[in-house]
Amino acid sequence: MPKYLRDVMALIHDEVVEKYFGCGLVVPGCLEDMKILDLGSGSGRDCYALSKLVGKDGFVTGVDMTDEQLDIANRHVDFHMKAFGFDKPNIKFVKGYVENLKDAGIADNSVDIIVSNCVMNLCKDKREVLSEAYRVLKEGGELHFSDMYADRVLSDEIRSNKILWGEGLSGALHWKQLFDLAKDVGFETPRTVTYSDLQVTKPELKKLVGDAKYAAVVYRLFKLPKGADRNASQVTYKGTIINNEDEINFDHNLTFKNGASMTVDGDTAAILKQSRFKENFMFQEAPSCAKYSEVKEENPFNLLKSGGAIN
Numbered sequence: 001m002p003k004y005l006r007d008v009m010a011l012i013h014d015e016v017v018e019k020y021f022g023c024g025l026v027v028p029g030c031l032e033d034m035k036i037l038d039l040g041s042g043s044g045r046d047c048y049a050l051s052k053l054v055g056k057d058g059f060v061t062g063v064d065m066t067d068e069q070l071d072i073a074n075r076h077v078d079f080h081m082k083a084f085g086f087d088k089p090n091i092k093f094v095k096g097y098v099e100n101l102k103d104a105g106i107a108d109n110s111v112d113i114i115v116s117n118c119v120m121n122l123c124k125d126k127r128e129v130l131s132e133a134y135r136v137l138k139e140g141g142e143l144h145f146s147d148m149y150a151d152r153v154l155s156d157e158i159r160s161n162k163i164l165w166g167e168g169l170s171g172a173l174h175w176k177q178l179f180d181l182a183k184d185v186g187f188e189t190p191r192t193v194t195y196s197d198l199q200v201t202k203p204e205l206k207k208l209v210g211d212a213k214y215a216a217v218v219y220r221l222f223k224l225p226k227g228a229d230r231n232a233s234q235v236t237y238k239g240t241i242i243n244n245e246d247e248i249n250f251d252h253n254l255t256f257k258n259g260a261s262m263t264v265d266g267d268t269a270a271i272l273k274q275s276r277f278k279e280n281f282m283f284q285e286a287p288s289c290a291k292y293s294e295v296k297e298e299n300p301f302n303l304l305k306s307g308g309a310i311n
């Protein structure tokens with residue numbers, strides 16, 4: 001965790017931190033003034049960290065279906081408002097199901113960024129969750145989420161096992177299913193931010209999952225306007241994103257350094273030009289001889305085999 005984030009996390013109330021049950025870090029860069037939605041916000045740790053980072057003119061909404069979790073999150077709204085030096089809260093927690101955000105009052109095209117931490121694997125209908133996320137995101141918006149994936153389509157026996165469901169192990173998608181679903185719903189190719197191996201260590205669970213392997217992955221999925229220009233482009237980061245003045249990580253393969261020009265493929269250029277990042281980059285036509293890699297679907301288990309975890 002970078003220092004600015006450690007500093008923010010140190011301000012979060014102990015009870016909120018103690019009841020954190022996430023499996024990754026869902027704090028993308030470039031957050032000032034953003035409207036953020038957290039799917040399955042739990043006790044609110046990520047929401048509170050994000051509410052500090054979006055600043056007083058941004059806003060964070062957490063949606064969760066469980067009263068106990070919502071109660072903890074709601075208990076500490078005032079505490080964090082004061083700790084962050086805001087005059088009024090820039091956060092709220094709403095009871096609802098992530099498969100049906102309409103009922104939770106989240107309008108079409110109303111959110112800049114959605115985050116979610118270890119929740120999707122607990123939802124029966126992943127397509128519904130992704131479709132709802134797509135509906136409520138503005139064009140150029142991003143779903144940035146951490147979850148567990150399996151190296152195979154899990155057997156019916158594993159998927160119907162209650163103990164494994166509670167651990168999030170039954171509901172894990174095969175990584176490729178996520179890429180297919182994201183495409184069906186309309187998102188750009190998922191970009192892999194971080195990935196790590198998840199070892200099932202408890203003997204009783206190990207026996208149940210057999211040979212299945214698991215990984216925790218943070219993906220970012222962008223919603224772009226239809227017909228966005230997709231020409232490769234030469235891009236230069238201006239160093240203007242708060243807390244990322246020297247460089248900004250886009251995914252595990254791509255880091256933009258302040259002042260350094262590089263050529264990116266058409267899909268990446270489209271994301272940078274259409275999203276909240278656009279003011280922070282200069283764009284020029286790509287030189288005809290420029291070399292760049294095309295975005296492809298990455299198998300996290302192959303990434304783990306070839307280079308170990310990236311956290």
Ligand SMILES: C[S@@+](CC[C@H](N)C(=O)[O-])C[C@H]1O[C@@H](n2cnc3c(N)ncnc32)[C@H](O)[C@@H]1O
Nearest residue numbers: 020021022040041042064065066097098117122
């Ligand atoms: C593993 S916890 C993670 C909580 C939180 N994201 C964190 O990092 O601490 C999963 C959370 O998702 C919520 N949840 C699970 N399925 C949900 C659904 N379909 N709709 C809304 N919330 C859901 C649970 O109530 C729980 O708070």
